[in-house]
Amino acid sequence: MTTFDTNELREELRKAMNDFSAWSGREDQNIEWISQEYLQTIQKYQIKLHEFKASQEALDEKRQTLDLQVQNATRKEQCSQEEAAKLRQELQGMVPQLKTTEREIGEAQNMLDMKRIAVQEATDQERTYTETQQRGIDLFRSRLGLAFERIQDHLRLVFTLVDPRDPTRRFVAAIRVDPEGHYHLRQCEPAVHGMAEPLQQLNATNDLGRFVVTLRGKFAAVVAEETKQQQQPTAGPIIAPTPPVPATGGN
Numbered sequence: 001m002t003t004f005d006t007n008e009l010r011e012e013l014r015k016a017m018n019d020f021s022a023w024s025g026r027e028d029q030n031i032e033w034i035s036q037e038y039l040q041t042i043q044k045y046q047i048k049l050h051e052f053k054a055s056q057e058a059l060d061e062k063r064q065t066l067d068l069q070v071q072n073a074t075r076k077e078q079c080s081q082e083e084a085a086k087l088r089q090e091l092q093g094m095v096p097q098l099k100t101t102e103r104e105i106g107e108a109q110n111m112l113d114m115k116r117i118a119v120q121e122a123t124d125q126e127r128t129y130t131e132t133q134q135r136g137i138d139l140f141r142s143r144l145g146l147a148f149e150r151i152q153d154h155l156r157l158v159f160t161l162v163d164p165r166d167p168t169r170r171f172v173a174a175i176r177v178d179p180e181g182h183y184h185l186r187q188c189e190p191a192v193h194g195m196a197e198p199l200q201q202l203n204a205t206n207d208l209g210r211f212v213v214t215l216r217g218k219f220a221a222v223v224a225e226e227t228k229q230q231q232q233p234t235a236g237p238i239i240a241p242t243p244p245v246p247a248t249g250g251n
Helices: 006-075 081-144 196-205 208-231
Strands: 146-151 154-159 171-177 183-189
Touching (some): 006 081, 154 208, 171 208, 183 196
Antiparallel strands (some): 146 154, 171 183
């Protein structure tokens, strides 16, 4: 008969589920925040980059126009030297503006690169988290006989290694979380009693690990009761007593 260290299994499951719930909540929020910020930043800097490029094109066009004007003014005798000097001065004043625009374009490109790196790091962390959770699920399945199944809006908990008579026997419970974040027990096979209080504690503390340990204990109690009933002796058929044989004597 397989023996189980209930305290050790309960502690391992509690720690794993607490880590899972805390880490999952934080990482889901971080990934969502980084993704939204990345998309917003990408859109912002793409617009700004487009504006910078349009501004640079306009400045280039204006510079070409001024060059033509300078050339025309030089060729034309009626163009005074003062006007030509003014145009040259305006042209020279555009050089710093063009350099500033180029610098801002480079900064925008660097910001986009940094955001891409941040998203890649977040993606790598999510991949590492997924692999860690998969290892945890494999541990639950091999050591604790616990598997998780996602079915539509339900999370199904499948326990094995509960019944020493049949370690592969499945004990199933399905949990649903409503939009307000409240847990509901939708399925429990075989049926167990006394789950109202553990479910109330789950909704109060959000301690899913403790709830799983309690539920497994309920299933173990069902197995113990079944074993007890099988071991009780059954009553046999009622046999009438044999009547006494009358004594016989010789004369």
